[in-house]
Amino acid sequence: MTLKPPADLKASFAYADQVMAQASKSFYQAFSLLPKDRFLAVTALYAFNRYVDDVVDEDLGANQPADIVGHLEDLADNLDRLETDQAVAPVFADLAWWPAFAWTVRTYGIEISALKAQIKGQLLDMADFKVTSLADLVYYSQHVAGSVGLMMLPILVAEGQDARDPDLRAACQDLGVGMQFTNILRDVGEDYRDRGRIYLPRDLMAQYGVDAAMISQLSQEEGADLAVPPAFAALWEDLAGHADHYYQGIFNHLPAFHPRARLPLAASALIYHGIQDAVRANGYNCLTQRNYTSKLDRLRLIKKAQTKLKGLSS
Template sequence: MSNPLFQSYQISLQIMKERATSFYEAFSLLPEDRFRGVAALYAFCRTVDDLVDFQEQTTKDNIYASLEELKQDLEDKNPASKHSWWPAFLDTIERFNIPDEPFLEQIQGQLMDLDFKPFQNTNDFIGYCQLVAGSVGKMMAPLLASEENPQLLQACEDLGVAMQITNILRDIGEDYQGRDRLYLPFDLLEKAKLNPLDLQLFFSDSPSTEFIELWEDLAKLADTYYSSIQSVLPYFRGDSQLPVLCAALSYQKIADVIRDHDYDCFTQRCYTTTEQRKACVIKAQNILKGSL
């Protein structure tokens, strides 16, 4: 591996290590070449996400232009892209024959955040999750399996959706107050007899019973998407099964941490501890032993 390419992979790994601890730790269990590949894909997604999430630092026109430039670099496989992680990204998608589709879906989903409109129903909410996170599962599938399989590809997309729902449940306050976005679908708010203004109260008071019921409805929805991964584990490479299962269990654990903090996802961001993530590795190992 040439030195510039090696440096590009190192930059990608550092981005993932700093910005996605659970993700980094889970997929560090992969063989090194595919772990580096995951990091390169993550760097692409992180860049697209940050362009939109930090939009107050520039204009919308500049963000649209940056996303269009990134899209063009992808379609042209431009070797001279300005991003330091790009050589690693280009090397990864070429070596593992990853199509453009999931990356274009990622950009499409992030554009929904740029001109954010609340979701009127759960179907729209899931559609958004499929674009911004299901796409991540789809782009990673070629690194995790040696053969194409529709069930495996669907399970990878489902795992991405589940993780995104978990992220949304964790970051409700941060998104609502810091970014003026409320991802909770309106049909579930109506079912819980809540309106968006009610959520302002939970920055100073404990979340209400109605909010907790809504939160748990979405947590159960996430669990249905998490559950699809175990049935297709045999389709993954043998050395990919543990990392994938660890990623699923580690993210699922975030919901338990939020429960332990009395559903306060308004004034803090809840994290799993190193010990909890290690316990997820042991649990995943035991599940895999039981499936042999």
């Protein structure tokens, strides 16, 4: 079944397409393998998530935090109106990507709760949410990243597959959580330098003898030549083990997705997970250096994804 957007939304979808193409080339290329109607829906959701993220990251310097919080809370309130076909406030309805987004939410039955969870995740960051335990980190990650998996599910699911299936929903949310864990394991130094944030669970830090002073010292440019302490590497590996767990479920549910969504999903999961191996190869220096999967590694992991998909029914 094709859910072709009406012609009068062409400009709005074109804008959403441009947002995604400019902000995330790899994500754009991967999901362009989808049928056109589903790909357009993905771009609309991407534009929403990009907007929420930018409201916090870009507007914080020009506006008072209370104003940004109020704006995001207003956005959450207006999302409810999409379910009841009530008029949305012009400040949102007039956004270039909004008509495409609204059509996508209504047509595909995107969970409003998932959209709101993304907003709440950004508000947690603004409130300087303290990650004192692994449970706190999972809670935070479910909002900022697991929510993306849940909102994407109705677009990526195969014909006849129930997007409300609890196990399938859990696998999609968990993939987002795993990717967020990888983000944190990759960006320890950057998060501290740029925002003064430490997302590593404080109880795990204490268990391994790692404290904020150590993170601060190792994250500065003058600490670039310092060897990463074994205690930090052990802490990192502990958290990486938890990340590994959250990546597993999606591979058990690949047959539930549209045939043309399976490779983008599997390859994206493997490539993102592969960032952790890049950190290991760099001596656990996620403090002053940026780690990423090389082009050769990405090609290898795409081939691995293709191998995993062999034998799946179409």
